[in-house]
Amino acid sequence: MTAAVQLGLELPAGEEDLSSRLYRLGLDPNVRVSLTDNGTTMVSFGDGWLRVHRGYSTAGDEVVGAIVRFARAKRGVGRSEARRLLLSYASVLPGRRARLRREATHPDDESYATRLTEAHAELNAQFFGGALKPMTIRVSRRMKRKLGHYSLASAEHPADIAIGRRHIRRDAWEDVIHTLLHEMVHQWQQEAGLRVAHDRAFRAKARAVGIDPRAVLRVPVRR
Numbered sequence: 157m158t159a160a161v162q163l164g165l166e167l168p169a170g171e172e173d174l175s176s177r178l179y180r181l182g183l184d185p186n187v188r189v190s191l192t193d194n195g196t197t198m199v200s201f202g203d204g205w206l207r208v209h210r211g212y213s214t215a216g217d218e219v220v221g222a223i224v225r226f227a228r229a230k231r232g233v234g235r236s237e238a239r240r241l242l243l244s245y246a247s248v249l250p251g252r253r254a255r256l257r258r259e260a261t262h263p264d265d266e267s268y269a270t271r272l273t274e275a276h277a278e279l280n281a282q283f284f285g286g287a288l289k290p291m292t293i294r295v296s297r298r299m300k301r302k303l304g305h306y307s308l309a310s311a312e313h314p315a316d317i318a319i320g321r322r323h324i325r326r327d328a329w330e331d332v333i334h335t336l337l338h339e340m341v342h343q344w345q346q347e348a349g350l351r352v353a354h355d356r357a358f359r360a361k362a363r364a365v366g367i368d369p370r371a372v373l374r375v376p377v378r379r
């Protein structure tokens with residue numbers, strides 16, 4: 157089985173729907189669609205790829221049509237009008253408003269961020285042969301249940317990794333490093349041109365760097 161077939165089989169049904177709607181509404185068949193989860197990219201277009209946030213799966217044809225217009229109009233008025241419509245839709249998606257902009261590290265959390273950024277460099281050398289791009293790690297106060305998050309590189313932002321402050325404060329440093337490594341495996345996936353997912357490639361790499369290959373990392377309930 158080829159990698160492409162394998163990944164294709166893993167696409168949930170909802171993803172197929174949004175992609176086919178985009179093509180039905182006039183998206184150039186040569187443009188490839190990638191659906192994203194990360195909180196900062198709602199829609200971006202470049203290098204023959206249209207990246208669309210999954211949240212648009214529930215949007216009506218008017219909004220999905222605006223995504224098509226956004227991709228068609230390379231620049232100018234058509235594009236900014238489509239963009240405005242898309243962003244106004246994004247702001248009404250549940251829980252999305254606060255996540256449109258990337259959260260900066262709080263000044264009081266800078267020492268954590270520095271320590272994590274140093275750890276990223278060390279782990280990169282130790283487990284990835286120094287091949288990953290250097291990165292400044294963010295500390296998030298917004299993450300309540302999530303331990304860490306990898307945001308995909310897009311036309312607007314470089315990739316980045318955020319680690320939850322709550323996780324740092326409550327859990328052992330060893331566990332925090334485990335989370336950082338988990339997000340670094342996602343970084344490796346994107347930089348290697350693989351799908352960023354908890355798939356077979358993820359599990360194999362996770363095992364290779366010595367972390368738990370299970371996908372879901374949540375703050376455990378304290379008894």
Ligand SMILES: [Zn+2]
Nearest residue numbers: 338342354371
């Ligand atoms: Zn993950």
